[in-house]
Amino acid sequence: MSVAVKEKETILNFLDGDFGTVSNIPTIAGVNEKGAGNISEFPFPKKKDEDWRFTDLRSISRNHFVPVADAGAEPVGDISKHYLPEAKNSRLVFVNGEFNTELSSTEDIPEEVIVGNMAAYGDNEILQKHLGKYTNYDQDQDVFAALNDANFKDGTFIYVPKETKVEAPIHILNIFTDAQKAFYATPRVLFVGEAYSKATIVEEHIALVENEYLNVTVNEFKLFEGAHVHHARIQRDSKKANHISRPLAHLDKYAEYHSYTICLGAKLFRNDPRVVQNDEEVDFTIDGLVLIDGEQIADTHSAIDHRHWHAKSHQLHKVVVNDNAHSIFNGKIFVREDSQKIDSFQENRNLLLSENGTVNTKPQLEIFSDDVLCSHGATIGHLNEDEVFYLHSRGLTKKKARELLVYAFTLESIETMEVESVHKLLLEEVVKYTSRDEEFVAVGKD
Amino acid sequence: MLEIKNLHASVEGEDEQILKGVNLTINKGEIHAIMGPNGSGKSTLAKVVSGHPEYEVTEGEILFEGEDVTELDADERAHLGMFLAFQYPIEVPGITNRTLLRESYNTIARENDREELDPLEFDDYLKERLEVIDMKDEFLERSINTGFSGGEKKKNEVFQMAVLNPKLAFMDETDSGLDIDALKIVSDGINKIAGPENAIVLITHYQRLLNYITPDYVHVMMNGKIVKSAGKELALELEDQGYEQLEKEFSVNGEAQ
Numbered sequence A: 001m002s003v004a005v006k007e008k009e010t011i012l013n014f015l016d017g018d019f020g021t022v023s024n025i026p027t028i029a030g031v032n033e034k035g036a037g038n039i040s041e042f043p044f045p046k047k048k049d050e051d052w053r054f055t056d057l058r059s060i061s062r063n064h065f066v067p068v069a070d071a072g073a074e075p076v077g078d079i080s081k082h083y084l085p086e087a088k089n090s091r092l093v094f095v096n097g098e099f100n101t102e103l104s105s106t107e108d109i110p111e112e113v114i115v116g117n118m119a120a121y122g123d124n125e126i127l128q129k130h131l132g133k134y135t136n137y138d139q140d141q142d143v144f145a146a147l148n149d150a151n152f153k154d155g156t157f158i159y160v161p162k163e164t165k166v167e168a169p170i171h172i173l174n175i176f177t178d179a180q181k182a183f184y185a186t187p188r189v190l191f192v193g194e195a196y197s198k199a200t201i202v203e204e205h206i207a208l209v210e211n212e213y214l215n216v217t218v219n220e221f222k223l224f225e226g227a228h229v230h231h232a233r234i235q236r237d238s239k240k241a242n243h244i245s246r247p248l249a250h251l252d253k254y255a256e257y258h259s260y261t262i263c264l265g266a267k268l269f270r271n272d273p274r275v276v277q278n279d280e281e282v283d284f285t286i287d288g289l290v291l292i293d294g295e296q297i298a299d300t301h302s303a304i305d306h307r308h309w310h311a312k313s314h315q316l317h318k319v320v321v322n323d324n325a326h327s328i329f330n331g332k333i334f335v336r337e338d339s340q341k342i343d344s345f346q347e348n349r350n351l352l353l354s355e356n357g358t359v360n361t362k363p364q365l366e367i368f369s370d371d372v373l374c375s376h377g378a379t380i381g382h383l384n385e386d387e388v389f390y391l392h393s394r395g396l397t398k399k400k401a402r403e404l405l406v407y408a409f410t411l412e413s414i415e416t417m418e419v420e421s422v423h424k425l426l427l428e429e430v431v432k433y434t435s436r437d438e439e440f441v442a443v444g445k446d
Numbered sequence B: 001m002l003e004i005k006n007l008h009a010s011v012e013g014e015d016e017q018i019l020k021g022v023n024l025t026i027n028k029g030e031i032h033a034i035m036g037p038n039g040s041g042k043s044t045l046a047k048v049v050s051g052h053p054e055y056e057v058t059e060g061e062i063l064f065e066g067e068d069v070t071e072l073d074a075d076e077r078a079h080l081g082m083f084l085a086f087q088y089p090i091e092v093p094g095i096t097n098r099t100l101l102r103e104s105y106n107t108i109a110r111e112n113d114r115e116e117l118d119p120l121e122f123d124d125y126l127k128e129r130l131e132v133i134d135m136k137d138e139f140l141e142r143s144i145n146t147g148f149s150g151g152e153k154k155k156n157e158v159f160q161m162a163v164l165n166p167k168l169a170f171m172d173e174t175d176s177g178l179d180i181d182a183l184k185i186v187s188d189g190i191n192k193i194a195g196p197e198n199a200i201v202l203i204t205h206y207q208r209l210l211n212y213i214t215p216d217y218v219h220v221m222m223n224g225k226i227v228k229s230a231g232k233e234l235a236l237e238l239e240d241q242g243y244e245q246l247e248k249e250f251s252v253n254g255e256a257q
Ligand SMILES: Nc1ncnc2c1ncn2[C@@H]1O[C@H](COP(=O)(O)OP(=O)(O)OP(=O)(O)O)[C@@H](O)[C@H]1O
Pocket: B011, B018, B036, B037, B038, B039, B040, B041, B042, B043, B044, B045, B054, B087
């Protein structure tokens, strides 16, 4: 297979797969065909590409990934400790990208609402009408979105009808198991919220062991007039895994979309959230919290596209880097010519705990209109040694003082979590991160 | 309780001495005041005694209850019962007063084989200690000093002292920036805390504090040394005459330069 694409490096150089096979559901097959065309066309990113300048992709390009079916993946076993009490019966489970009926439970979902796997809704008009209609990653020759397009045969399908509120949070639980070979998986989500509907989504990615895989996700969220979504995304992939994520939200008038992406796992996490303002008066958030150490790379390239009047957007991206980890942030904000009265906030705050960590940050504002309130900023700093001493002088060890300060740094991001158990889980994750056995590599005086 | 002998200190890694041979003995039950012109080394002395890593002791020693603490970390000194109320208490966003105090109190208790307090017991204890300094309990939920007024920050230092109950407290200009009501509250609080088993060192520029808290000794610090020690009348003298007379005296003797 690689012979055919020798002269140009594509993602096909790094994985096996028969992308001629498409889903037997016409709607999905259409997207598969488009994707199959694109993956053999789109060049694999290089350092000289502006959007990939700082991102080391060798954990993909030096590996070889096979389809899950050929990977010798372990069965999933009991994963009930990962269930959320609030979402006991509003949960979809995907194991290595494949839907698992037994572990899923949707009893608490009201009848008129759809929370299910796409393959079961092949005839559904809403699915047919919306699937693949909003992602705009192709315009950038995005090989990863193309891989997802080409490969997914199933995925999450959520439809909330007009003026309907889904009380229970909807838990999309992506589980990755051990396998003999490095594999790739392509989780896909389509969310359609009709006018003045309301839902909370918790999207999780959890590895059961520290194995190698490539997790390529595409999310399409379409919010009609006044629809309201709270979307928590918790990434706890294996620290040997690659997770490339393309979540897009397409917002109509008065829509509110608030998403919070928490990055804890993965060797390489590349997240390109996009929000398209499709009408006036929208309000949205794409916050992020990144806690990385060891050799982890976490890269966020976001794009916010203000195309109409009156938008309020919020992006707080907080990052803690330890050891040799590397964080990259590139936040594009467009304000088009016809778009006035925009209130846009963007801030990237980085806390470096080690001498060898790396942070690259670049806010990128492209504003073509004049009535705009755009505040943006980026900071990179170590822990404040005066603060450490203050706590230390009150009897806390230096280690404890630093732990508390890192904890305090992250709290603001975690407090936004609506679902109580997710909030609690994240607090535990932060404690785990800050209280590793070793001292933080000393920064500043000791 | 505290014995400082011929203490010399400089900023870590630098040659210039800030403390140039401080001698000071403080006994249980005593209140001392240290006065002296700006830049004479008062805060440096307090920070060196508390174990601030910015400074290096180049000569001399600090004994606390007979133990040489010169090389101890700041937390270890706190465990022994030493406390510094900072001249400029810093803001620590994200950590509440309650969190800090519970962590401090229980760490110190643990280190001294005393029983730790669970959250409920600790709450009751905090409520009781709030009264010492007439602070509202909403301050417990606020991030340490964050957005506090100058006076509130100083009160908060005294509150922390009331909770941690140290044997020895250095209070660095805790009176500066307080209005007259706050000054009364703070002095009242300090008087309530002061007792036969502990000792307090007040660093101050103002005699007015000493109207409320009666020191047993007043010391004058100049150019890195304690140049004069006497009873509380010394403070009045200084208020009248300023430091000029002393400065002359000591530069003539070649001591201060
Ligand atoms: N970290 C430091 N780096 C450089 N110089 C310092 C440092 N700390 C203290 N000094 C210097 O040491 C001297 C004594 O400072 P210190 O703060 O102890 O004075 P002070 O007596 O407390 O003065 P004030 O009454 O103004 O509070 C000053 O000249 C000061 O600039």
